[in-house]
Amino acid sequence: MLMDPTLGRVIERWRDGDRDAFEEVVDRYGLQLLRTARLILRDQALAEDAIQETFLKAWQRIGSLRDEDPGPWLTRIAMNESISTYRRRHRFQALTERFGRLGGGKVEVSTEARLDLAQALDRLTAEQRAAVALHYYQDLSVEDTARLLKVPVDTMKSRLKTALRRLRELTGSDEALA
Amino acid sequence: MSDDFERNLREHLHSEAEETREFPRRLRGRIRDGIAPRTRARMAPQLALAGALVLVAVAVLVVRNPHVIFTDVPSTIKSIFQQPTPSPTPQPFTCTDRSGGTTGASSQLSTIRTAPHDGYDRIVFEFSGQIPSYDLSRQDSATFVRDASGQPVTLDGSVGIKLVFRNTDAASGVQADAKPALISVKEIAQIGNFERVLSYGIGLASSQCVRVLELSGPARLVVDVATTASASTTAAPTPLPTQPAATDLGQFSCLDHSGGVDSGSAMQLTHVRVAHQAGFDRIVFEFAPQPGATAHLPAYTLSRQASAKFIKDPSGQPVTMRGSAGLRVVFHGASGATSYSESRDQTPNLPVVQEVAQLGDFEAVLSWGAGLSRASCLRTLELSNPTRLVIDVQTP
Known part of the structure; x- marks a missing residue:
């Protein structure tokens, strides 16, 4: 998915380690991801944990984001985190x-x-x-x-x-x- | 093909999702803490190298001048340990919110102490374990909301500081409410201890800047609250005397402000007016309810900043307004997309307010910024018929 140029500049700043740029991405995508995680995990605290992990992993793995809208990439990480969080907490x-x-x-x-x-x-x-x-x-x-x-x-x-x-x-x- | 059941499911999921109204501030803080640079880890190679160099130097000294090692060094070490632990380097008092501590550290608050000092009141939070991750935020009233119950509690004083410790609880002997007879600090009360999030409200006599120190052995978070104007060496200016004509409008305060109500349908911005009056520049945001909806002032936050540079929402584009300081106004549950037809970038060139411009209007979050010629204190008024937020920016 193509990015709008403004978002592209924010991502470039994030790639350069700019934490303010990263926080702009958190502001932009965080709420939708948190709501989706809560629908899966059925628990606000667990959903917040999963989204915290999602963004920390995203921060570390920015190198694996191609030149595209980060939304689907973040959603994929969030879904993996949500499902594995659920499995950890509900093993039985x-x-x-x-x-x-x-x-x-x-x-x-x-x-x-x-x-x-x-x-x-x-x-x-x-x-x-x-x-x-x-x-x-x-x-x-x-x-x-x-x-x-x-x-x-x-x-x-x-x-x-x-x-x-x-x-x-x-x-x-x-x-x-x- | 979508049937009624799928439509119901879709609607149900949307309404369940919208129970989470906003991205929690505490979660944003946790993420910010998580990406903060790990100074100690980065210093590890340099410390190892320094240690190795010291060992080499000691070995050389032993070979060349043994009496220095066996007589002078022990006495020097002894003298070091006999001296009291030096006080940490004095830091300036600042009028900003703080965060710190160790993310992920699990602690227990063991005691809270207070004491008067020359120019400031000191509050010490002592922990068994490390200093936990914390947020310190200043507020313009001494009323706090208790965690979990949501009940308001008003402490002694006129303004406040809220301290939130994560992954922490309080030992059984820690006082839940104390009223020390100090100049600035009037009351310290526990306002939350729920799921290992421990919160304290501190009631202050007046708006003062603070200094925060993190000390070890034992782990202590020290909060110094200035008691004199001279201790507040940076940022927020002291409020100037209010003009007599405006005394009934409330005091100017050099803190961030918030208010309004985040409920009901989004309010529609209709006018933004800017004008100078004796002693202040006034910015007025006027709203109208949607047809059939009840009027209310949308929830708002006013954040003062030390530059006139803003980030547009949601584009992320930087914008620099006229002036050297700024004020950001964010309304939650408001929009001007269809209702506001006046200028979205006004340059009134008043004594302090130099420019007022829209920064964002996205998903019912409406943001405006004001470029100011100098950092100034504020006063807000919430008026009805029509619904207005009035922001008075103090002028010299």
Whole structure:
């Protein structure tokens, strides 16, 4: 993605180690990244930790940013940080999810226990939430979402479809379609 | 194809995301601390080289003149250790906010002491462990907001200092509220101790500059608050006497200001006026609510700066206004994009206010700057019908 010339100058200053320029980048992209991380991590403090790490890594790795808008590059780092933060903090939950998948098990939700969307999002995996956040919150195409999360497009289509089906089940919306 | 469920999901995600209204200041501070140069680490090779040179010099001395090593050096070392630890080099008092400490250090506040000194009041925060990462910010009132509960608390005094320590808690014996009988420092109260973020409010008798020292063995953060005008050797000028006609408008203060309300729909900027009056230059920002919305003064911050150079938002482009000092005014929840049709760069050439120009209008954050002929103290008035923020800049 091409950069506007003003942003290009800010990035050049950042490449030269100008901390003020870097803080301008933090101001420009920080809020959107923090909001996306919070959608994935479901926790403000964890999201702030992930975004702190994102920007510290970005500061150190400016050499790997090509001559392009830093937005997608920062988003990719933020998504990796968010997912790995979630995995670190929810190892046990991740383990049970994995065993559930291996055994073909599926947690059934009774009609009485229908959840609202926020609770249903809590039940998705971090990878599914990252896909949902980028596609439905940041309005990225399936192709761009797949590129940012470094998975094939078909995998992303399948992940989004699975996430959506799960959200419908959990909220009872699938019955309305039947 | 998008159906109702996907539309609901999209709307839900947006409303959940917008619960985070702004990028937290503390997070910006943590990132800034994280990229700060590591002076000690960079000095390590030089220190190693210096140590090696000292060892070589000692070895040469032993060979050439052994009695110096065995008689003179021990007595010199003894005399050094018998002397009291020298006071740190005096630093100037400045009227700016500070940050410091060690990022990532986990500490416990063990005691707080206060004492009067010639020209300043001293507050010592002593820690077991290292001095934690901290932010010191000055404010123009002695009212603070308690962490977690959000309840306001007003301390003795008329202005304040807020100190926030990260990754720290307070030992059980540390006093939560103290009222030392000092000239400047009137009250020190804990205003937060939540999830290892420890905050203190300090009520001061009047606006004073501060000096911050970081000492080790034991780890101490020393905050010196000036008690006389002479101790405040830099930056903020002393407020000049207010003209009699303006005494009912409040005092001028040499601190940054903030106010307004960050709620409801964005207010629309309609006018910006600048004029000179006896004793001050006045800048007025006038707002109107959107159709059907309730009028309110949007949340604002006024930041004084030592130059007339500003950065435009969000382009990042530098802009230099007329004058040698500046004032940045930022409104949150305001825009002039469709409502403001007057000049976005005014050069009134008043005694102090030389230029007033828009710096940014992006995502309901509206920024303006003022180029000033000299650093001046300010007074703000919040007026309604129509909604206005009045900024009076003191003139000589």
